[in-house]
Amino acid sequence: MRIRWIAWLTVAMLALLPLQTMADALLPEAGNLAADGRTAAAHETPILIEIARRGCSYCEKVREDFLKPMVRSGDYRGRIIFRQLHVDAELPLVDFDGRRIAPRDFARRYHVSFTPTVLLLDAKGRLLAKPLVGLTTEDFYGAFLDEAIDKAVARMRRRGV
Template sequence: MPIALSAAGTGLTGALDLAGDAAAMRAAKMPMVVLFSQAGCTYCDAARTYLVPMAQDPANTGRTLFRQIDIDSDVPLSDFAGRKTTHRKLARTLGGRFTPTVVVLDADGRLLAEPIIGMRLADFYGQYVENAVDEARARLAARP
């Protein structure tokens, strides 16, 4: 079972062992939703008001993983290949430069849908995330 930390009490699980997560993702053909966040980001708080309920929804259990990567944190983690890195370094590697940014990734850390950068129209934010997850699931289902 992958190890993860609660991201500073935000309600989302902080990334810790993405290689372990990747094994579960491959087995279930499920995507990972990642929120790139940082301390003091009020827009990140707003994004979590949509993401946390999605992460806690039983309908997503075993179908989608949700993780948070803090672009301003040096908390250690293992990347998708099992290499040791930090939240800050991995965020740069995965293109998480602005917060909030939501990406949907496969088990190798590749994008499965267009990133959602910023808070766009708040009324539609949850739908943007749902659409990205649906697109990711369809792409994963189409893979051999």
């Protein structure tokens, strides 16, 4: 009986893996910002990075209620590159200049002290709009996010970077 229960539990967990993988694919973890920067420059597309912490309920809410639905909608395809970055991750990422940097040091560069913080950056890592810090008003967060994205897209295209 115990073996049957373990087998059933294993099958159930394996069945859920594609859902988790698909969810992660919607908002991938930042890993190589130099490569993202080249893509951003080629397409004149800003990079949106949600700076988060593991276990942060507000970070999860921003991701699940705003960012992932934006990606799923398809309305932002070709308009913005979506990434997330967990400041408490151990693995370094490749910075815009090609050097390795710890996630907490990357966040510190942009004076991020609260999570979630959403950054909108150009191909070289320069801010294109004022960062969105925290989740103050859920009713207006989507509008604030869209406004910041519109500003970032306009600035990116004006700069031609």
